[in-house]
Amino acid sequence: MTDTAPTAPAPTQSTAPDGRVELNPGAYPEGSRYANDDLRPIPVSQRHWGTYNFTALWIGMAHNIPSWTLASGLVALGMDWKQAVFTIALANVIVLAPMLLTGHAGPKYGIPFPVLSRASFGVRGANLPALLRAAVACGWFGIQTWIGGQGVYVLLNKVFGGGWEDAAEFGGYPWTLWVCFAAFWVLQLAIIHRGMEALRRFENWAGPFVFVGAVVLLVWMAGRAGGLGPLLDQPSRLGWGGDFWPVFFPALMGMIGFWSTLSLNIPDFTRFGKGQRAQVWGQTLGLPTTMTAFALLSVLVTSGSQAVFGKPIWEPVDLAGQADNTFGLLFALLTVLIATISSNLAANVVSPAYDLANLAPRFINFRTGALVTGVIGVVIFPWKLIESPEVYIYVWLGVVGGLLGTVAGILIADYWVVRRTSLELVDLYSRGGRYWYRGGWNWRAVLAFLVGGLLAVGGSHSEPGAGPFPRDGLIPPLEPLADYGWAVGLGSAFLVYLALSRRR
Numbered sequence: 001m002t003d004t005a006p007t008a009p010a011p012t013q014s015t016a017p018d019g020r021v022e023l024n025p026g027a028y029p030e031g032s033r034y035a036n037d038d039l040r041p042i043p044v045s046q047r048h049w050g051t052y053n054f055t056a057l058w059i060g061m062a063h064n065i066p067s068w069t070l071a072s073g074l075v076a077l078g079m080d081w082k083q084a085v086f087t088i089a090l091a092n093v094i095v096l097a098p099m100l101l102t103g104h105a106g107p108k109y110g111i112p113f114p115v116l117s118r119a120s121f122g123v124r125g126a127n128l129p130a131l132l133r134a135a136v137a138c139g140w141f142g143i144q145t146w147i148g149g150q151g152v153y154v155l156l157n158k159v160f161g162g163g164w165e166d167a168a169e170f171g172g173y174p175w176t177l178w179v180c181f182a183a184f185w186v187l188q189l190a191i192i193h194r195g196m197e198a199l200r201r202f203e204n205w206a207g208p209f210v211f212v213g214a215v216v217l218l219v220w221m222a223g224r225a226g227g228l229g230p231l232l233d234q235p236s237r238l239g240w241g242g243d244f245w246p247v248f249f250p251a252l253m254g255m256i257g258f259w260s261t262l263s264l265n266i267p268d269f270t271r272f273g274k275g276q277r278a279q280v281w282g283q284t285l286g287l288p289t290t291m292t293a294f295a296l297l298s299v300l301v302t303s304g305s306q307a308v309f310g311k312p313i314w315e316p317v318d319l320a321g322q323a324d325n326t327f328g329l330l331f332a333l334l335t336v337l338i339a340t341i342s343s344n345l346a347a348n349v350v351s352p353a354y355d356l357a358n359l360a361p362r363f364i365n366f367r368t369g370a371l372v373t374g375v376i377g378v379v380i381f382p383w384k385l386i387e388s389p390e391v392y393i394y395v396w397l398g399v400v401g402g403l404l405g406t407v408a409g410i411l412i413a414d415y416w417v418v419r420r421t422s423l424e425l426v427d428l429y430s431r432g433g434r435y436w437y438r439g440g441w442n443w444r445a446v447l448a449f450l451v452g453g454l455l456a457v458g459g460s461h462s463e464p465g466a467g468p469f470p471r472d473g474l475i476p477p478l479e480p481l482a483d484y485g486w487a488v489g490l491g492s493a494f495l496v497y498l499a500l501s502r503r504r
Contacts, residue, residue, distance in 0.1 A: 012426045018275055020044050021109050023425050034123055035429040036361040038354065042110035042271050049272040053200060054282020057269060059207030060342035061262075062290040063214065065147045067343075068316050070255065071295040077247055078237040081299040087248060088295040091255030092288040098263040098408045098490070099287065103279050105415060106270025109423055113265035113351065114358035117407075118428045120414035120497070124440025127359055128449065129407040133264050134352035136400050138373050140261065141348035142382030145188065148340035149181030151317040155333040156180065158321050173383075185374060188341055192349050192370045199345055200272070206342035213335030214297050217320065220328075221304035250483040257401020257486055259287070263408050265351035349373050402456030402485030409452060409493035410445050418501050444500035452493030454478070456485040 012027040022044045029035055074084035105116045113133065117126035153176060157164040167174040192199065238244040270279040298316075305313040313319045320332030353369035364372070415421060427433030431440070459478030481488045 013424070016044055020047065020107060020275070021423075021425065027426055029426060029429050032429050032431070033362055034118075034431070036357060036365060038357050038366040039112060039115055039361055039429070041115075041425055044110070047107060047110060047272055048274050049200065049269070049278060049282075050274055051278045051282040051285070053204065054269070054273070054279055055286040056204045056207045057200075057346060058283060058286025059211060059290050060203040061207075061347050062287065062294055062343070063207060063210035064144065064339050064343035065151065065316060065336070066144065066258075067291060067294050068214075068298045070258065071298045074251055075299070077251065078243070079247070079251075081303075083238070083240075083244070083248075085292065085295045085299065087252055088255050089288065089292040091252050092259065092291045094252075095256045095259050095263055096284065096287055098412060099259070099266050099283055100280055101412050101416060102263060102408065103266040103270040103283065104276060104421065105423070106267035107273035107275055107279055108421065109425060110271045111425070111428065112268045112271055112354045114355050115428050116267050116415070117411065118435050119419065119423055120410050120442060121445040122437045122440045122442040123428070123431065123433075123435055125437070125442055125445060128446065129264070129410075130355035130358045132403060132407065133261065134355035134373070135376075136261050136404065137265075137348045137352040137355075138376040139380055139382065139400075140377075141344060141352075141373055142377030142380050144340055144344040144348060145185050145377060146181060146382045148336065148344070149184040150177065151336040151340065152184055152333065153177045153180040154317050154321050155329055155336065158323075159326060159329050159333070184337075184340075185378065187337075188345060188349070189370060189374050191341065192345050192353075193367055199350070203342055203346060206338050210335060210339040210342065213331070213339070214294070214301075216331070217316070218297060218301050218304075220323075221301050221308065221319070225304035225307035246483075253401055253484055253486045257404070259291075260401045260404040260408070260486055261351070262347060264404055264411070265354070268350050268354055269346075348377075352376075399457050399460055399485070402460075402482075402489045403453055405486035405489035406449055406452035406456055406493040409490040410448050410497045412490075413494045413497045414445070414501075417498060444497060447500060448493045448497035451496050452489045455481055455492045456489030457482065460485075 011024060013021055013023050015021050023041055028040055070088055071081065071084040074087060075081065079087070102113075102116070105111060109116075114126050114130040117129045121128055153164065157176070164176040165174055167176045169175070170178060191202065238247055266283075273279045273282075301316075301319065302312045305311070305319055309322070313322070317332075317336060320329070320336070323329050323332060349370050352373040353366045356369035356372055357364045357366060415423075424434060427435050430436075435442075437443070454475075455478060458475040459480065459482035
C-alpha cells in the first residue's frame with residue numbers, strides 16, 4: 001500500500017493577464033452570514049466602466065449647489081475670489097491621492113468599500129468605518145435634498161406667479177417648501193431603486209448637461225451685466241499675511257473634507273472599472289479640474305450679479321429665479337434638479353446602501369439600504385447643518401474630514417504597505433479566515449482609529465456663538481491640531497497602524 005500525497009486545495013480565485021482578480025466558480029460562500037449578492041465581487045466580465053464613465057461620474061457629482069457655494073463660503077470668511085479658487089483647487093488635488101489609492105482595490109478585486117474594510121478592521125470590525133461613512137452620507141443626503149427642495153420651491157414659486165412664501169408655516173417654513181422637499185426626496189429614491197447601471201447611464205449625460213447649464217447662466221449674466229462686474233477687483237479682507245493663514249488651513253481641511261467621504265468609498269464605483277487606467281485617468285480628469293472650473297464659474301457669475309442687481313447673489317437658485325421668462329425658469333429648474341440628483345445619488349446614497357447591507361447582509365440589500373439612508377437623511381434636520389459658513393465649513397466639513405481621514409489612513413496602510421495590494425477574496429466573506437482576527441475585529445485598526453480620531457478632532461473649537469465647541473477646544477492641548485484635522489487623522493492613523501501591525 002503506497003502513501004498518497006495530500007491533495008492541495010483547489011484555488012478559490014484566479015488572476016487575469018491585466019491583474020484583475022475574480023473568484024472561481026463555486027468559491028463564493030453563498031451561505032455565509034457576511035455575504036449577499038450586493039456585496040459579492042463583480043465578475044471581470046461585468047467590470048466595464050471606462051475612463052469616460054468615471055469622468056462623467058465626477059462631473060455629475062461635482063456640479064451641484066453645495067459645490068457652487070463653496071467659493072461663496074470662503075469669500076464670506078474674508079477671502080477674495082483668487083484665494084477661494086486656489087484653496088478649492090489645492091484641496092481637490094490633495095484629496096485625489098487617497099481617492100486613487102483606495103480606488104485601486106475596486107477594479108482589481110471588484111469589491112465595495114465595506115468589504116475592503118474587512119481586510120484591515122476585520123469581518124465584523126468593518127462595520128465601524130462602514131457605519132461612520134454611512135452616517136456622514138446620510139447627513140449629506142439630507143443636506144443636498146433640502147437644498148434641492150429649496151431650489152424646486154423657489155423656481156416653481158416664480159413659474160406660478162409667487163405667493164408660496166405666504167402659505168401657512170410648519171416648523172418655521174411654509175408648507176409649500178415641505179411639499180417640494182418631500183417630492184424631491186421621493187424622486188431620488190425612485191431613481192436609485194433601479195440600481196447601479198441605471199445610475200451609470202444617468203451620470204453619463206447628467207454631468208455634461210449641468211455644465212452646459214452653468215455656462216448658459218454665465219452667458220446670460222454676462223450679457224445682463226455688460227461684463228463680469230466689480231467682484232473680481234474686490235480685495236481680500238485677509239490679504240496674504242498673518243490674517244490669511246489662520247483661515248486658509250482650516251478652510252483647506254474643510255474643502256478636503258467635502259470629498260473625503262468619497263476617498264473612502266470610491267471602490268463602490270471603481271469595482272465596475274475595466275482596469276486601473278480607466279479609474280486613474282477618469283478620476284484625475286474628472287475631480288480636480290471640474291471642482292476648480294465650477295468654483296471659478298461660480299465667482300464669475302456672482303460677479304455679474306453684483307453689477308446687475310447691486311449685490312452679489314451667491315445662491316444659484318436665487319440667481320436663476322431672476323430670469324424674466326417661463327422658459328428660462330423651467331430650464332433653471334431642470335438644471336437644478338439634474339445637478340442635485342446626479343450628485344446626491346452617487347455621492348450619498350450608493351455608499352450607505354452598501355454600508356448598511358454590510359451590517360446585516362441577510363436582511364438588508366442595496367435597495368433597502370438606500371431607503372434607510374433616505375429616512376435618516378430627513379430625521380437629522382439637515383437644514384440646521386448649513387445655517388452659517390462657520391458651522392458648515394469648520395464644524396461639519398472639518399470634523400467629518402478629520403474622522404474619515406483617519407479611516408483612509410488605515411485602509412491605505414493595510415492595503416498598500418502591509419498586504420502589498422494582495423487579498424484573498426473568500427476570507428473577506430468567511431468566519432475564521434485570515435481577516436477574522438479576534439472575534440471578527442482587528443484591535444490594531446480600532447486602536448489606530450481611536451488615536452487618529454482623537455488627535456484629529458479632539459481639539460475642535462468654535463468662536464463664541466459660531467459653533468458647538470468650546471473656544472479653546474474640547475481638549476485644549478490638541479486645539480492647534482484641529483485646523484489640520486484631515487491630514488492629522490490620516491497621517492497619525494497610518495503610522496500607528498503600521499507600527500502595531502509589526503507586532504505579532
